[in-house]
Amino acid sequence: MLDQTPAIDLGGLTYVFPSGIVGLHDLTLSLPPHSRTLLVGANGAGKSTLLKILAGKTLAKAGSVKIQGSDPFRAPLGGITYLGTEWAANPTVRYDMAVPVLLASVGGDAFPERRDELIDILDVDLSWHMHAVSDGERRRVQLVMGLLRPWSILLLDEVTVDLDVLVRARLLDFLRRETLARECAVVYASHIFDGLADWPTDLVHIHMGRILEHGSPSDIISRTELPDRPTIASYNTNSALLDLALKWLSDDLKDRGRRTDVKRVRWEDVTSDEKSGGMKSDAFAAYFKMSRAL
Numbered sequence: 327m328l329d330q331t332p333a334i335d336l337g338g339l340t341y342v343f344p345s346g347i348v349g350l351h352d353l354t355l356s357l358p359p360h361s362r363t364l365l366v367g368a369n370g371a372g373k374s375t376l377l378k379i380l381a382g383k384t385l386a387k388a389g390s391v392k393i394q395g396s397d398p399f400r401a402p403l404g405g406i407t408y409l410g411t412e413w414a415a416n417p418t419v420r421y422d423m424a425v426p427v428l429l430a431s432v433g434g435d436a437f438p439e440r441r442d443e444l445i446d447i448l449d450v451d452l453s454w455h456m457h458a459v460s461d462g463e464r465r466r467v468q469l470v471m472g473l474l475r476p477w478s479i480l481l482l483d484e485v486t487v488d489l490d491v492l493v494r495a496r497l498l499d500f501l502r503r504e505t506l507a508r509e510c511a512v513v514y515a516s517h518i519f520d521g522l523a524d525w526p527t528d529l530v531h532i533h534m535g536r537i538l539e540h541g542s543p544s545d546i547i548s549r550t551e552l553p554d555r556p557t558i559a560s561y562n563t564n565s566a567l568l569d570l571a572l573k574w575l576s577d578d579l580k581d582r583g584r585r586t587d588v589k590r591v592r593w594e595d596v597t598s599d600e601k602s603g604g605m606k607s608d609a610f611a612a613y614f615k616m617s618r619a620l
């Protein structure tokens with residue numbers, strides 16, 4: 327019988343920052359094995375916050391998070407790989423260090439075939455030294471290091487932004503092949519939709535810490551009325567996915583309203599009633615909207 331355990335399963339997940347600001351509100355989401363999920367949302371929507379919780383880096387205040395049936399914070403399974411942009415800013419990856427030394431330090435020799443395939447796909451030059459590479463070249467090394475060990479859940483937070491289009495396309499193709507060949511899943515937050523039309527199996531629209539939509543791109547695109555004219559004057563696209571993202575983010579902006587029109591409210595300002603059971607009350611929704619719009 328096929329294993330039906332979802333790759334990722336969230337039940338009423340709510341996350342509150344230490345400052346008291348609500349970051350994620352009541353997220354319920356199930357992503358199957360072999361899925362490739364694209365998180366779509368404006369800057370500040372909550373994508374990184376969610377990816378860090380999935381990676382087990384932060385503990386959510388309420389609700390449940392299960393990665394292949396286990397809580398990634400309390401009972402980490404291993405096999406979760408999180409790749410974010412902060413790695414490249416770490417001074418230690420800007421020392422005069424040869425790339426083969428770095429790859430060996432993360433166990434490259436244990437996966438020689440995979441290592442060599444990734445070096446080829448990401449077009450990494452083994453004579454590079456980390457103090458003398460471009461941002462995109464440094465990113466390629468990060469990706470080879472991060473993808474070396476076969477992961478079961480891969481969480482990518484905008485790490486393809488500084489890759490050239492060819493390397494990005496080859497990387498996305500590699501990830502697609504991985505999800506087809508093994509029981510693994512990818513969640514990818516990106517603002518770049520070029521070439522992604524056929525890549526995701528799942529789209530998740532996040533707005534101000536809430537999931538507004540989840541489904542397959544074809545289902546969502548077929549049920550969404552997309553404007554026949556560009557959402558932004560003189561910005562013409564040939565991609566239904568990009569049109570959808572532009573529509574979602576335009577609607578989100580209207581829904582959020584002007585930043586100057588909202589006042590900051592904190593978690594403790596919400597009554598204990600609303601925190602415990604009435605999360606969907608108008609008062610909580612208004613609180614949540616205000617807290618996220620600042």
Ligand SMILES: Nc1ncnc2c1ncn2[C@@H]1O[C@H](COP(=O)(O)OP(=O)(O)OP(=O)(O)O)[C@@H](O)[C@H]1O
Pocket residue numbers: 343344345347349367368369370371372373374375376618620
């Ligand atoms: N430590 C913090 N305390 C309070 N609020 C925070 C904290 N860190 C982030 N935020 C807020 O949480 C919201 C979500 O941030 P997050 O980084 O998850 O957004 P994002 O969707 O990944 O955005 P981007 O596309 O810009 O990367 C933002 O409004 C941000 O200002």
